[in-house]
Amino acid sequence: MTTTKRVPKKASVSQRDCVACGCCVKVCPLGAISIDRGIQAVVDWAKCVGCGKCARECPASVIEIREVEG
Amino acid sequence: MKKKWYDYLWIVSLTYLILGFFNILFAWLGLLCFFIPLLISVIGGTKGYCNRYCGRGQLFSLLGGRFGLSRRHDVPRWMKSKWFRYGFLIFFFAMFFLMLWNTYLVFAGASSLRQVVTLLWTFKLPWQWAYHGTLFHPGVAQFAFGFYSVMLTSTVLGLVTMVLFKPRSWCIYCPMGTMTQLICKVRNR
Numbered sequence: 001m002t003t004t005k006r007v008p009k010k011a012s013v014s015q016r017d018c019v020a021c022g023c024c025v026k027v028c029p030l031g032a033i034s035i036d037r038g039i040q041a042v043v044d045w046a047k048c049v050g051c052g053k054c055a056r057e058c059p060a061s062v063i064e065i066r067e068v069e070g
Numbered sequence: 071m072k073k074k075w076y077d078y079l080w081i082v083s084l085t086y087l088i089l090g091f092f093n094i095l096f097a098w099l100g101l102l103c104f105f106i107p108l109l110i111s112v113i114g115g116t117k118g119y120c121n122r123y124c125g126r127g128q129l130f131s132l133l134g135g136r137f138g139l140s141r142r143h144d145v146p147r148w149m150k151s152k153w154f155r156y157g158f159l160i161f162f163f164a165m166f167f168l169m170l171w172n173t174y175l176v177f178a179g180a181s182s183l184r185q186v187v188t189l190l191w192t193f194k195l196p197w198q199w200a201y202h203g204t205l206f207h208p209g210v211a212q213f214a215f216g217f218y219s220v221m222l223t224s225t226v227l228g229l230v231t232m233v234l235f236k237p238r239s240w241c242i243y244c245p246m247g248t249m250t251q252l253i254c255k256v257r258n259r
Contacts, residue, residue: 019241020117021238038250060150061236
């Protein structure tokens with residue numbers, strides 16, 4: 001039997017394009033996102049469960065839900 | 071999530087737009103939307119205004135999100151490029167200073183008060199029904215007409231991109247947002 005390791009999915013912000021508007025912060029049910037010094041959004045991967053609400057909300061569509069190697 | 075008092079600031083933004091239809095001098099209050107974000111970014115080094123207090127953003131969120139008036143499509147790539155964002159900031163400020171210049175001309179007596187609201191920097195809408203004279207100089211009223219033009223134009227642009235793209239698409243190219251982010255970048259370097 002082969003065992004498949006489940007890779008968790010998390011929100012990942014393309015920081016080059018983020019405008020730091022904070023829309024994602026407002027919709028995150030786990031309070032996992034914060035705006036770092038008015039420059040960009042930062043996701044706390046320890047809290048993020050990859051629900052995708054932020055990605056849907058982001059006006060610039062710069063948040064991607066992708067598999068991350070823990 | 072429990073709503074805070076600042077989640078209702080969209081009412082203030084909406085009231086502001088409506089007041090401009092009754093007495094143009096209320097347009098002066100819009101300066102708050104210029105100075106508060108600047109002060110927060112210069113003193114606090116954050117985009118706290120965008121993140122919490124921006125009533126216009128909340129209004130777009132509400133209309134585009136809750137009322138479903140947005141197609142929820144991704145914005146085109148060029149629209150989130152640095153070129154467009156900074157270009158729009160420069161254009162917006164050029165137009166803003168042109169408006170200040172026109173106000174100056176009225177104060178200096180070189181031109182007379184024009185009771186029009188200019189939409190999208192082009193279309194002159196007659197607006198004399200919202201002007202009932204001023205206790206001060208006509209230049210005070212000229213600034214109000216000019217400033218309300220800026221606010222109405224940006225709201226219309228924001229509404230158009232709200233419908234076409236995501237509710238708060240305006241936030242991507244909002245000149246105040248771009249400027250406060252720039253200030254934060256410089257300040258927190």
